Amino acid sequence: MxxxxxxxxxxxxxxxxxxxxxxxxxxxxxxxxxxxxxxxxxxxxxxxxxxxxxxxxxxxxxxxxxxxxxxxxxxxxxxxxADLQPASTAGSRCHSLPTWYDRRVGPELPLLAQRSGLSEAEIIRRHSGHDYQVFAIGFAPGFAFMGLVEEALATPRLSTPRKRIAPGSVGIAERQTAVYPGVSPGGWNLLGRSPAKLFDRNIDGYSLLQPGDRVRFEPIDHAEFIRLGGDDSPLETV
Amino acid sequence: MNHSANTGGLRVERSTPFIQLQDAGRFGVRHLGVTQSGALDWISMYWANWLLGNPLGAAVVEITLGNLNLVCEQDACLALAGADLGASLDGQPLAPWCSFSVRQGQLLTFAQPRHGARAYLAAPGGFDAPCVLGSCAGIAREQLGGLQGNGKPLAAGEQLTWHGTGLRQRTMDERLIPVFTPSPRLQLVMGAQIGDFSGQSLFDAFNSAWKIDSRSDRMGMRLLGPQLQCRRSGMVSEGIPLGAVQVPPDGQPIVLLNDRQTIGGYPRLGALTPQAVARLAQCLPGEELHLTPIQQGSAQDAHLRLLNQWRQG
Missing domain, CATH: 3.30.1360.40 (Gyrase A; domain 2)
Structure with a gap:
């Protein structure tokens, strides 16, 4: 355009x-x-x-x-x-992030279902059935702000942020979605957890995701999550 | 690690999770989501380094709240600035804002806060530590920096070393010693979103005593007081400068400090000046403070004047 x-x-x-x-x-x-x-x-x-x-x-x-x-x-x-020209986005990278969607690690699944009138399975189907663009990296090392989440899933941040969120947690805030790369506080609505490593000093450029990249969430079950090295400990206690 | 090995420097005998190696901070990597880090009370860090003739942002130990014991394993000249944490050398009280000599075998201890919250200990040329993404500032959350480069706070058994000579000791002009007066007025550069707060909220913000909540750390300090209301909600996340005063929907402001997240989506009143951030770093939970508005231009002039004091001598 x-x-x-x-x-x-x-x-x-x-x-x-x-x-x-x-x-x-x-x-x-x-x-x-x-x-x-x-x-x-x-x-x-x-x-x-x-x-x-x-x-x-x-x-x-x-x-x-x-x-x-x-x-x-x-x-x-x-x-x-002055005379700024848009950068080319041809050849931007695509990533698939395996994600275990479950109430145990996604405590806001019921809230999203209730707000939207959709079933939890439908919430998961819609969140994972879409390519997201990385808009920015920020908040924490390798934390990629992605979008846009469809209107039906858009949910405001929690009024009081949680003090501790587990690494890999997948969340939604308004029409943005993201994965928490490390343990951190945060106010996003959590749906599940990914075992992917997002920030590492051994990754070229340190951050797996970069602005302009495309990302898709791929639903996996608990066994696959563990097999991929995921940590299923419930760290989201407020 | 062999605790009895004498390899010079200072051996950590006792420490806490609130004691970290810090420097001026990590810059040029915030677009990767990596936070700034660095000494919270940068003014006291500058003085500690200045007393030894070090670069002002050289690596220091940031001692929050005390409970630190260090065994001196060589004769040396060190410097201390910032809070009075009841420091003593072999039981003899040590005042901050001075350089001092230690002898091999002496015990340097920091007890509890008597005045202020954070003390800064400097060594000749700065403490040795690996440079991670441009800085040795320690941040546990990001597992970056610190003595081992992995963000872990200072721990018993570790050894602090340095490579400078410490031959350029200086004495501070007493009139330049920062005074941590109670209930400080902290200057806030008004930000663009200030117009989104109700008139009553703005009146409350600048005319109330704010109390520091116990939920406060190097990332941010929560302020308790009247509930502020912002007309804006569901903001798109944007970059956060040092000292930003953000107001989440519960109406209780959070001052974002050196270890803050790089991007956030809560509306902001503005940002504290660097001098105000340094002063806030010396406040303990339960203490009171006031916010006072200042224009960006006046704040810049005052900041440049403040920086001038380290250029003399």
Whole structure:
């Protein structure tokens, strides 16, 4: 799709960071622009860039205050977006993530069924019957934000996040889905668990999933989950 | 590990999960979801290193709440800054904000918090530790950094070593010693989402005493007080800067610190200044604080002035 280059809105995020808001909603068509903007900003900021964190619709840009002023940062951003061309997504990688969907490791399955009026089996069929795009990596090492989950499964985050979630847990928040790579706190609705390793210092680039990749969840049973090295201990206690 | 081997440095005799090697933090990898880490009270870390003439972000031991015993296995000059955790050397009290000499065989201990929460111990040239993704800052959750590179906190039997000489000891100007006054006013750079909070919530945010919840760690500190209400819900996740004050649906703010998640989907009032983050790091659960708004430009000017104090001398 050929769309016009986004004009980012600048939002103050902190003393030395800005949110660049490129889009208002999550669309797969955002991705080529997000990837292109990321690359261009890295090049134009060079050593003045401390970190650049892309997400679905935004980029968090953390610059070095001792290197450049706020106005210089804005100038560099404006330049970076001039004549921006969308990045090519041809040849993006595809992954299949085996997933054991079960109440024992997916305590929100009943909640999703109740909210949607669908059976738990139908929830599982719909969640796994769809290719998702990786929109961003964040929250924890190798944690891939994927979407879009169909409307019927969309569920807001828990009002109080859990303090401890087991590695491999597969969750939904609004129309996003993800797998927790390691033990962490979190507020996503959990449906099941995958034995896949998502972040490892021995993986090239450290993270199995990268923005622009395609992912499909493949339902497996408990025996297969264990055979693939999955840990079925119930760690989700609040 | 052979506990009786004398290999120099400091031998850890007793430690806790809240004691970690830290430095200025891990940068340039947040797009992989790897957190920043680094000393929470970076100002005290800077002073501890400055006292020995080290690079300001060199590896230090971040001692949270005390309960640390170290046996000195060589003569050395070390430095201490930050909280008063009842430190002593062979029973003699040791004040923070000074360098001090230790002799082989002496016992360096940290008891409990008397003033502040976190002390920083520096050694000549910085403590030795493997550099993992650009930093030796320890983070157990991500299994990165620390003395062994696997994020594990400091443990009994481990050995802290260094390679500097410590010949450039300095003395702090007393007027520059940070004072941890009770009920501090922490400056918050107002963020773009501040307009999504109700007028009453904004009034409450900046006019209430907030109490630090016991559910607080290096990732974030929860504040207890009036319930804040945001008109926005179901936000798309976006990058989170250091010190961000996010408000989940229960209306109780969480200040996100060095070990925070890189991306999150709760609305935010803004972000504390780095100086305010350092001050917050010295607060204990149950203590009170106030939030006070500041514009980004004024905060930047003040921050650059603060950084200037380490350039002199």
């Amino acid at each position: 050929m769309a016009r280059a986004p004009r980012p809105r600048f939002e103050v995020a902190g003393i030395d960071s800005l949110i660049l808001r490129l889009f208002d909603s999550i669309e797969e068509s955002n991705m080529p622009w997000m990837l292109a903007a990321t690359e261009r900003l890295r090049a134009s900021f060079g050593a003045a860039l401390i970190d650049l964190v892309p997400s679905y619709t935004t980029l968090l840009l953390h610059y070095d205050l001792e290197h450049i002023s706020a106005s210089q940062a804005r100038e560099l951003i404006t330049q970076a977006f």
